[in-house]
Structure formats: structure tokens, C-alpha cells
Amino acid sequence: MLKQKYDVVVIGSGPAGLGAAIEAKRAGAEDVLIIERAKELGGILQQCIHNGFGVELLKEDLPGPAYAQRFIDEVAQLGVETLLDAMVLDVSPHRHIYATSKWSGFVELETRAIVLAMGCRERTRAQIRVPGTRPAGVYTAGTAQRFVNIEGFMPGERFVILGSGDIGMIMARRLTFEGAKVKRVLELMPFLTGLTRNYVQCLLDFDIPLQLGHTVSRILGNKRVEAIEAVQVDDQFKPIPGTEEIIPCDTLLLSVGLIPENELSRKAGVALDPVTRGPFVDESMQTNVPGIFAAGNVVHVYDLVDWVTDAGFLAGRSAAKFAIAERKRIARQVKLQSGDNIRYIVPHVMDKESLANSDQRLQMRVIRPIEGRVWVEVLDGEELVTRRGQRYVRPGEMVTIDIPQKAYDAVQKADTLTVRVVQR
Amino acid sequence: MAEEVTKMICITCPVGCSLEVTREGMTIIKVDGNQCKRGLDYAESELVDPRRMVPTTVKVRGGVHPLVPVCTAAPIPKPLIFKLLAELRKVELQAPIHVGQVVLGNALGTGVDVLASRNLVAI
Numbered sequence: 001m002l003k004q005k006y007d008v009v010v011i012g013s014g015p016a017g018l019g020a021a022i023e024a025k026r027a028g029a030e031d032v033l034i035i036e037r038a039k040e041l042g043g044i045l046q047q048c049i050h051n052g053f054g055v056e057l058l059k060e061d062l063p064g065p066a067y068a069q070r071f072i073d074e075v076a077q078l079g080v081e082t083l084l085d086a087m088v089l090d091v092s093p094h095r096h097i098y099a100t101s102k103w104s105g106f107v108e109l110e111t112r113a114i115v116l117a118m119g120c121r122e123r124t125r126a127q128i129r130v131p132g133t134r135p136a137g138v139y140t141a142g143t144a145q146r147f148v149n150i151e152g153f154m155p156g157e158r159f160v161i162l163g164s165g166d167i168g169m170i171m172a173r174r175l176t177f178e179g180a181k182v183k184r185v186l187e188l189m190p191f192l193t194g195l196t197r198n199y200v201q202c203l204l205d206f207d208i209p210l211q212l213g214h215t216v217s218r219i220l221g222n223k224r225v226e227a228i229e230a231v232q233v234d235d236q237f238k239p240i241p242g243t244e245e246i247i248p249c250d251t252l253l254l255s256v257g258l259i260p261e262n263e264l265s266r267k268a269g270v271a272l273d274p275v276t277r278g279p280f281v282d283e284s285m286q287t288n289v290p291g292i293f294a295a296g297n298v299v300h301v302y303d304l305v306d307w308v309t310d311a312g313f314l315a316g317r318s319a320a321k322f323a324i325a326e327r328k329r330i331a332r333q334v335k336l337q338s339g340d341n342i343r344y345i346v347p348h349v350m351d352k353e354s355l356a357n358s359d360q361r362l363q364m365r366v367i368r369p370i371e372g373r374v375w376v377e378v379l380d381g382e383e384l385v386t387r388r389g390q391r392y393v394r395p396g397e398m399v400t401i402d403i404p405q406k407a408y409d410a411v412q413k414a415d416t417l418t419v420r421v422v423q424r
Numbered sequence: 425m426a427e428e429v430t431k432m433i434c435i436t437c438p439v440g441c442s443l444e445v446t447r448e449g450m451t452i453i454k455v456d457g458n459q460c461k462r463g464l465d466y467a468e469s470e471l472v473d474p475r476r477m478v479p480t481t482v483k484v485r486g487g488v489h490p491l492v493p494v495c496t497a498a499p500i501p502k503p504l505i506f507k508l509l510a511e512l513r514k515v516e517l518q519a520p521i522h523v524g525q526v527v528l529g530n531a532l533g534t535g536v537d538v539l540a541s542r543n544l545v546a547i
Binding site for chain 2: 039040042046049050051052055056061062063064065066068069072148149150151152174177178195196197199200201205303304
């Protein structure tokens with residue numbers, strides 16, 4: 001059962017989101033909710049079945065799902081609430097979250113702090129503009145990874161992989177393990193873009209050829225990819241004529257970069273850095289919108305999950321601190337309510353602690369004139385806090401009364417102060 | 425016997441140090457380029473008995489997914505990788521599955537267990 005109001009809502013349950021929820025709870029946030037699009041927690045870690053996770057943070061070498069499991073277990077132990085299989089549609093700068101799922105229907109939640117942890121998305125064929133026909137058999141490496149590791153089917157038999165990022169190299173090994181032939185890995189840059197350890201254990205170990213300074217200049221095939229044309233590029237990344245090579249294959253995987261996913265951030269009014277394509281953040285991972293924090297690949301693309309978890313911890317801690325301060329600020333407020341013959345009062349609320357520094361002036365207008373001596377009274381229920389005598393009151397003349405510093409103790413007990421005008 | 429230099433890249437951690445291993449036959453004289461002592465162990469192992477972790481998936485009956493990811497608990501000899509994969513292709517588990525559950529004990533007599541990499545609930 002969802003609550004109406006949370007201390008911290010985390011959007012996304014990858015390593016950043018799990019870390020944020022855990023640390024928010026540990027730092028004293030009471031009601032913490034994770035909203036996740038998938039049917040289970042863990043984000044992309046669930047399809048990253050290779051080992052190498054946790055070496056820095058946990059001093060253990062774990063497969064991605066096992067790394068995620070540690071934090072999923074902790075989330076459960078700490079009593080973090082989860083809304084799975086749910087899509088966040090909108091986030092407002094005032095920290096209202098609009099989401100929908102088959103289980104909850106459409107929901108509007110209010111929260112004192114938000115951690116954005118939506119991760120990133122893969123760059124696609126359209127974004128790198130590969131010429132040629134548009135047959136089936138062109139996938140991003142991450143999509144193929146999901147097919148092979150979670151859904152349990154192979155997207156092809158003979159592969160060419162464009163991009164030497166870690167996902168591309170890891171998929172080269174994975175597909176080889178499942179009996180496919182990876183004919184070539186092509187990299188536009190003159191250097192490897194993933195970790196060298198992955199070059200060794202994913203490409204070298206299985207004699208998968210890597211060509212640096214090469215790209216795909218054309219995709220061939222009508223219904224299905226039949227071949228790709230590889231070409232060498234110069235130092236301006238322009239194809240060098242005469243270096244074209246046709247490589248027969250039925251599938252092309254793209255591992256050509258990741259882009260922070262900030263559609264929701266933009267809706268919430270979060271300002272983005274054009275270089276990282278993630279939010280501008282301060283040292284606490286707070287964005288330019290107070291109470292909205294961000295962590296992980298949504299901020300900038302990491303190469304190690306350990307540091308994503310760490311960023312999640314920081315953002316979660318900061319979000320909890322913000323939420324607790326917000327709770328305290330609201331708890332310190334006393335409402336000012338119009339009583340007999342008062343139309344309105346400004347201010348509408350008052351910080352009780354403000355009396356520690358100075359008297360606090362209330363301004364108001366009456367509804368009816370009283371041509372005779374009156375008391376302007378400030379009451380907590382029936383208990384008089386302060387009053388002031390006037391010779392008359394008229395709607396056209398603003399009435400003021402100062403709550404004196406000596407009323408500090410009386411005001412601390414009150415939730416609401418009522419102001420009224422009575423005849424003396 | 426003459427000294428030889430073998431170059432290799434340590435894969436123990438994400439740093440990926442480039443190692444230069446000076447050796448006489450299979451006896452290591454010295455290792456250069458490593459940033460920590462794990463590099464020495466790696467050079468030793470890579471020279472005489474190269475080993476790798478093997479992450480893959482096995483079939484599952486009655487689970488929320490048709491597969492569960494598994495991984496060797498420790499590196500196994502490199503020449504056994506494809507034999508192990510063939511062995512794991514024969515395995516079919518029944519959900520629920522718990523992380524760390526032994527999927528294949530003492531795989532191919534290596535003394536290394538293959539473990540489930542996640543919890544997988546039954547439908």
C-alpha cells in the first residue's frame with residue numbers, strides 16, 4: 001500500500017538507486033520508496049552476468065546479478081518500499097511524482113526529496129548514422145545482452161561488433177560461449193575504449209580480431225543483414241577510399257556509447273551539463289532544483305559499478321538530510337488563522353524559532369468596522385498569547401500586531417494561532 | 425637457459441597493468457609493470473596454468489525467467505572453458521534458486537564449484 005507522502009523517492013533501482021535507497025534509510029529517512037520500471041530490482045546489473053563487480057567496494061569479484069543481490073537484500077532488510085513494473089510519467093519541481101503501473105493504477109505521490117537514478121541508454125544506429133539498407137539484425141550490444149542472458153535466445157549466428165567498449169567486448173565472449181562466431185570487432189578510435197582486461201579475457205583469449213581506426217561504412221542485406229562493409233578511417237575519422245572490406249555476417253551489434261537518460265530530469269526543471277548530458281550537481285549530488293538529487297549513470301557514464309553505488313550512497317545520504325531538515329522546518333511552523341472579524345493575515349505561517357531573534361509582525365484587515373475600543377487578540381485555542389488595544393478598527397485601515405519575543409514559550413506549544421478582534 | 429621476456433596484461437582488477445615477465449623456461453626471474461602483488465600471482469599462474477572465470481547461464485524450470493546466470497567460484501584452466509560450457513548446457517534447474525547455490529559441484533574435477541549468481545523466484 002503506497003503512502004501519500006514520502007521522505008525520499010528513488011527513481012530507478014540499478015546500483016545507484018539501490019545505494020541511494022539504502023543510505024537514505026540508514027541516514028534516518030523514515031519512508032523511502034523505490035520506483036522501478038522492470039518487474040524486479042537491480043537494473044541493468046541483472047543482465048551483466050560476467051564477473052568483475054565489487055572488487056573496489058566489497059573487495060570481492062562478483063557477477064553483476066550477485067553484486068545487485070547484496071543491495072537488494074539490504075533494501076528488503078531496511079524496509080524500503082518498492083513499486084515495481086511502474087513507469088514514472090512526470091516529476092514536478094515541487095517534488096510531486098506521477099507514475100502508473102498495472103498494480104497501482106495512476107498514482108500521484110508527494111515526497112520531501114527525490115533521487116534521480118534512471119541510468120543511461122545506448123546510442124543506436126540512428127544516432128551514429130550508418131548508411132545502407134535497414135534489414136533486421138542490427139542491435140545495440142545491451143539489447144543483445146538481454147536477449148542472450150535473460151530472455152534466453154540468440155539474436156544471430158555470425159556477428160560483427162562495432163565499438164570496443166566493455167559491453168561490446170563482453171558480448172563478443174558471451175556470443176562465442178553460446179556457439180556464435182564473432183568475426184570482427186571494429187573501433188573507430190585509434191585506441192581501445194573499454195578496459196584492457198576485457199580485451200585480454202574477451203577478445204584475445206578467443207582469437208577475435210579487433211581493428212582500431214575502422215568503422216562500418218555500409219550495411220548490406222534486405223530482409224536480414226547479409227554483410228557489412230568495414231572501412232579504415234583517417235585521423236579526421238573520414239573513410240579512406242580503397243580500404244573497404246565486405247564482411248559476411250547476419251548480425252551487427254553496436255557498442256558505440258551511452259547517454260545519460262534525463263527526460264524526467266528535464267521535466268522537473270533540472271539543468272543539464274551539455275558535456276556530460278547529466279544534471280549539474282553540487283558536492284552533495286543535489287541538482288539545481290532544491291530537494292532533487294541525482295546519482296550514477298544519469299549524471300555521467302561510469303566505467304565501474306562500485307563508484308556508481310558510492311555515488312548512490314552519497315545522493316541518498318544527502319536526500320535523507322534534506323528530507324529530515326524539511327520535516328523539522330514544517331514541524332517548527334505555526335499556522336495563522338483568521339478568527340472573529342478578520343478577513344486575512346499575512347504571513348500565513350510563521351517559524352516558531354523566529355521569535356528567538358525578534359518580535360514578529362502580523363498584518364491583517366478586518367471584515368466590519370467597529371467604531372469603539374477593541375482588543376486585537378492572538379490566541380492558542382482559548383489561551384491568550386498576546387493582545388493589543390485599539391480605539392477603533394476599519395476595513396480600509398490595515399491592522400498590525402507584533403507577537404513579542406516574550407511569547408516564545410507560549411508559541412512553541414501551538415499548532416495554530418488565531419487572531420480576532422473583540423470589543424473591550 | 426636463456427632469459428626470455430613475456431608480455432601480458434593482468435586481468436585481476438580493472439586497472440589492467442601491462443606486465444613484463446622475465447623468465448628462464450617456466451621459472452620467473454622478475455616481473456615489471458605490476459602496481460600490486462596480485463600482479464605477481466597472476467604472472468605466475470598465467471605462465472604455467474592460465475585460468476579464467478567462466479560466467480554463463482543455465483536453464484531453469486518454473487522460474488520467472490527461463491535462465492539463471494551462473495559463474496565459477498574461482499578461475500578454471502583456460503583449456504577447459506568450452507568443455508565446462510558443454511557440461512552446463514546439460515544442466516536444468518528447478519526454481520526457486522538462491523544466490524550462491526551450487527549448480528555444478530567440483531566442475532570437471534577442477535575442485536571449483538559453479539554457483540548461481542542470483543536469486544530466482546518460482547512463478
